[in-house]
């Protein structure tokens with residue numbers, strides 16, 4: 001396939017303008033954007049600054065004690081993993097659990113009975129301790145250690161779903177009732193009309209395939225969603241970022257039109273369509289990352305380390321990488337996905353070019369505009385393959401896992417903590433339900449999201465903060481907590497398991513395109 005997107009050819013000047021790395025003036029303006037974001041979030045005493053070495057970073061301008069909340073960051077765009085949708089019914093906008101404990105359990109059992117599976121193979125997210133608790137109580141271990149499931153009768157499953165059975169004490173875990181999508185797609189639900197409206201306005205009206213939408217390309221859209229579900233959710237996330245930009249652009253255009261009408265055309269703001277598009281694109285563009293020509297050399301170095309090659313070779317490559325890094329810093333450009341995706345271990349370095357070509361083909365195949373023919377509908381340059389590739393690449397480097405704890409887990413823990421008499425009575429009802437759910441009784445909501453401020457945090461293998469959900473953090477926001485006292489210094493988190501040995505850490509960080517030179521790595525490399 002000749003993967004040339006017609007928009008890339010027609011609008012190459014506009015595409016380069018959209019993807020151009022910010023000038024120093026624009027970088028300054030972007031810090032004002034981040035200052036504004038900090039003001040609107042549940043955080044204070046933070047500032048996004050450029051340190052010249054690692055690009056942007058988040059700095060504490062005040063002290064934070066160990067365990068203190070540093071930042072609560074609302075996502076710009078996020079999505080639940082498609083495989084997780086069978087197990088958890090969550091609000092498609094804020095990702096909190098909805099319906100009721102009975103609905104969560106009944107729906108999951110029902111969908112699994114239909115043969116739809118999320119992660120059914122003993123994939124419980126509960127800790128070993130919690131597993132032991134239930135295994136011991138119920139004595140239902142199979143030889144592999146996984147609890148053998150004992151299905152509930154179909155009628156019982158349906159009664160749980162329909163709310164005809166009320167589980168004991170479930171009223172202590174009340175959830176917001178599920179509000180259906182206004183476009184009637186039957187796929188998305190919300191915790192409130194507010195979330196339903198916000199999602200519709202920001203993303204969903206361009207992605208909904210329901211009967212109440214005007215989307216003339218439903219079939220293509222369905223095909224796109226199916227492909228994304230079957231391969232990588234990041235394609236869908238990128239489509240959401242594009243919808244977000246287009247819908248913002250339309251709002252800005254409508255506001256400009258209104259303003260011109262009210263103040264006479266001559267006096268009105270006469271921003272061109274393209275400058276409005278640039279404005280609409282801004283929140284997404286703020287996640288830009290510098291590309292480095294050293295990426296390949298660096299990756300090569302790390303692959304050598306991973307495969308236990310001679311350290312003198314590895315050190316040589318590291319020096320090469322450092323040199324190329326230094327030269328690349330003067331000629332930065334924005335990354336696209338097929339350039340920044342890490343080379344898998346089983347692909348030889350000399351096949352890199354062909355591997356990147358294949359990835360580009362894949363992006364073209366799934367390209368939102370190509371599948372939906374949106375370029376015909378909207379004539380909007382953000383549907384170009386280059387832009388699509390840029391968004392996916394940016395998400396690859398920036399995204400954080402989206403995790404929301406399940407109230408079903410809390411529910412069963414509550415039952416387990418009851419006084420003996422109450423517990424025995426409750427378990428007469430709850431035990432068969434747990435037997436049917438098996439090990440994955442407590443699956444949490446999982447997905448991927450882009451958080452504007454958190455994504456400015458640099459990595460350290462000796463971090464002073466971490467992403468951590470507290471008891472009260474029951475939605476899709478990113479929560480960053482201090483792991484030690486932070487005193488007017490850069491706030492760093494670890495992108496990987498920082499307790500891994502040096503070589504493994506460096507190999508994992510190569511996927512982010514850098515060699516870590518934090519104090520821990522420098523000490524351990526010697």
Ligand SMILES: C[S@@+](CC[C@H](N)C(=O)[O-])C[C@H]1O[C@@H](n2cnc3c(N)ncnc32)[C@H](O)[C@@H]1O
Nearest residue numbers: 054055056397398455456457458459512514516
């Ligand atoms: C999530 S972003 C962090 C914010 C980023 N510095 C920026 O300018 O927006 C991740 C990228 O930051 C850079 N980075 C983060 N931590 C680093 C570190 N310890 N050493 C070198 N580069 C780092 C790498 O380019 C990495 O791909």
